[in-house]
Amino acid sequence: MNTRSIHLAALLVLGATPAVAHSGHEMSGFAHPFTGLDHLLAMLGVGVWASVLAVKRPAAAYLVPATFLAMMLVGAAAGFAGIKLPLTEAAIVASVVILGGLIMAAVRLPSAAAMGVVGLFAVFHGYAHAIEAPSSGAGLYILGFLAATVLLQAAGLGLGWVARRSLGDLAIRAMGGAVMAGGALVLIAN
Structure with a gap:
């Protein structure tokens, strides 16, 4: 087995974590994105896709993730304001698969256009974070999930760049397949 095959297998194993969607809602905002496979994969996926986009448009490496963060705040504000967004869970799963x-x-x-796509998805992710927030400490909760999102997007961006440089486009495509498979797992688990 060559080094490329080992790296590709490792990437696929990372994407095949068990589905744990929205367990225990009384947690820190930082922990929340790590406890739901849907949020985890979406945020990693935004970073990986930004790395794909950045090949031709380098500014996409920061514009796309920053848009996701900003629009996630819009969604969170809607949730904290009591505005109801229909089909939130379906939109979140769709975001992972797409x-x-x-x-x-x-x-x-x-x-x-890429910023518009991730921005739309982010509204639903932010909304879900807000409606699952504990009744007190909303400010720290928001800061926590924003920090976790930045970390996950940066990890996705880094994984995308490393995968492309060391294994080529096939590795990026395999990562996309793993994200889609994770979205299917979440859909089945719900």
Whole structure:
């Protein structure tokens, strides 16, 4: 077995973690994105897709993740304000599957269009974080999930760059497939 095969297998194993969607809601905001496979994969997926986009448009490496963060705050504000967003869980699962497909197909939308796509998804993720927030300490909770999101997006961006440099486009496509498979797991588990 060559080194490329070992690296590809390792990437696929990382993507095959068990589905644990929205367990225990009385936790820190930082922990929340790590406890639901849907949020974890979406945020990693945003980073990986940003790395795909950055090949042709380097600014996408920060514009796409920053848009996700900003629009996640909009969604959180809606949740804290008591606004009801319909089909939130379905939109979150769809975001994972669609992001996986965009990565797998190496879709390179213009930066503004990519920002629109992730921005739409982020509203639902932020909303879900807000409605699952503990009754006190909302400010720290928000800061926590924003910090976790930045960390996960940076990890996805780094994984995308490392995978492309060491294993090529096949590794990126495999990561997209793993994100899609994770979205299917979440759909089945719900």
